[in-house]
Amino acid sequence: MSSAPSSLPSHVQLLAALAGAALKAGEVILRIRAEGLDVARKSDESPVTAADLASEELLRGELARILPGIPVIAEEAVAQGKGEAPGTAGSFLLVDPLDGTREFIGASGEFTVNIGLVEQGVPVFGIVLAPAVGRLYAGATFAGGAAAFLAGLEPNPNFWAPIHCRPVPARGIVAVASRSHPDPGTEAILAGLDVAERISCGSALKFGLVAEGRADIYPRLGTVCEWDVAAGHALVRAAGGSVRRPDGSALPYGCTDADYRVHGFIARGAEA
Incomplete structure (x- = not known):
C-alpha cells in the first residue's frame, strides 16, 4: 500500500498511516474468513477467532513502527492478562482488532478494525475499517481544527471524501x-x-x-x-x-x- 504524500498536512499523514495499518489487518481478516473459521471462547464466553489474534499481532507491529513508544491497549492482549497500563495522563492507543466477532462469524460482514489514539484522556485520532463492506472512516482533531473522511477502501487520502455530522433535529x-x-x-x-x-x-x-x-x-x-x-x-x-x-x-x-x-x-x- 502506498504511503501518504509528504505534502499532506501532518494530521492527514498520520491518519493515512493508521488507515494503512487497518487495511493490512483487514486483508488478513478476510483471508482467514475465506479459509474457514475455528471459533473459541474467552473467559467471559465471548467468541474469539484466529482472525482476531492475527489482526492484533499485525496491528501491534504496524503501530510500533508508526508511533514508536506509544503504549497499545488491545482487546486480546488484555483478555490474556498482557495489557499495558499507561494511566490517563499521557498518550496511548486503544485497538479492537476485530470488533463485531459475532457479525464476522455470521453473514452480515458488519465487523470492523478500530484504532483510536487517546491524548490526555481524549480520543483525537480514529480509524474504523469495515473491510467486508468496503468502508473506511478516518477522523482527527488537532491544533486548530478537525477533519473526518469516508475513504471506501482507498489508502490514498487525496481521494478521501470529507464527512460531517448533521445537526440533530428536534423531530424525525x-x-x-x-x-x-x-x-x-x-x-x-x-x-x-x-x-x-x-x-x-x-x-x-x-x-x-x-x-x-x-x-x-x-x-x-x-x-x-x-x-x-x-x-x-x-x-x-x-x-x-x-x-x-x-x-x-x-x-x-x-x-x-x-x-x-x-x-x-x-x-x-x-x-x-
Missing part, C-alpha cells in the same frame, strides 16, 4: 442501534425520542453512520470496552458530533481499575 430523528446487543436502557432512551427511522447494524459502523450524517444518535447503555468506543468517538468528534456518558459527562479512557469498561454512552450528531 434517525437513530442507529446495535443488532446483536439490545438492552433495556437503550430502548428506553429511543422510546423517549421522536424517532422517524431506526437503523440496526453491527460493530463501530454505527459511529460511522453518525459521522457521515446518515444517523443522528447512537445510544448504547449496555457495558462495552474502551477499545469498542475510542476510534468511533474520535471519528464522531472530528465530524462535529459528540460522545458522552448518558448523564452528559465526559467519557473517561485508560481506566485500568475498571478493566477498561464503559458503562454506557450516547453518540450524537452536531448541535442544531
Whole structure:
C-alpha cells in the first residue's frame, strides 16, 4: 500500500498511516474468513477467532513502527492478562482488532478494525475499517481544527471524501442501534425520542453512520470496552458530533481499575 504524500498536512499523514495499518489487518481478516473459521471462547464466553489474534499481532507491529513508544491497549492482549497500563495522563492507543466477532462469524460482514489514539484522556485520532463492506472512516482533531473522511477502501487520502455530522433535529430523528446487543436502557432512551427511522447494524459502523450524517444518535447503555468506543468517538468528534456518558459527562479512557469498561454512552450528531 502506498504511503501518504509528504505534502499532506501532518494530521492527514498520520491518519493515512493508521488507515494503512487497518487495511493490512483487514486483508488478513478476510483471508482467514475465506479459509474457514475455528471459533473459541474467552473467559467471559465471548467468541474469539484466529482472525482476531492475527489482526492484533499485525496491528501491534504496524503501530510500533508508526508511533514508536506509544503504549497499545488491545482487546486480546488484555483478555490474556498482557495489557499495558499507561494511566490517563499521557498518550496511548486503544485497538479492537476485530470488533463485531459475532457479525464476522455470521453473514452480515458488519465487523470492523478500530484504532483510536487517546491524548490526555481524549480520543483525537480514529480509524474504523469495515473491510467486508468496503468502508473506511478516518477522523482527527488537532491544533486548530478537525477533519473526518469516508475513504471506501482507498489508502490514498487525496481521494478521501470529507464527512460531517448533521445537526440533530428536534423531530424525525434517525437513530442507529446495535443488532446483536439490545438492552433495556437503550430502548428506553429511543422510546423517549421522536424517532422517524431506526437503523440496526453491527460493530463501530454505527459511529460511522453518525459521522457521515446518515444517523443522528447512537445510544448504547449496555457495558462495552474502551477499545469498542475510542476510534468511533474520535471519528464522531472530528465530524462535529459528540460522545458522552448518558448523564452528559465526559467519557473517561485508560481506566485500568475498571478493566477498561464503559458503562454506557450516547453518540450524537452536531448541535442544531
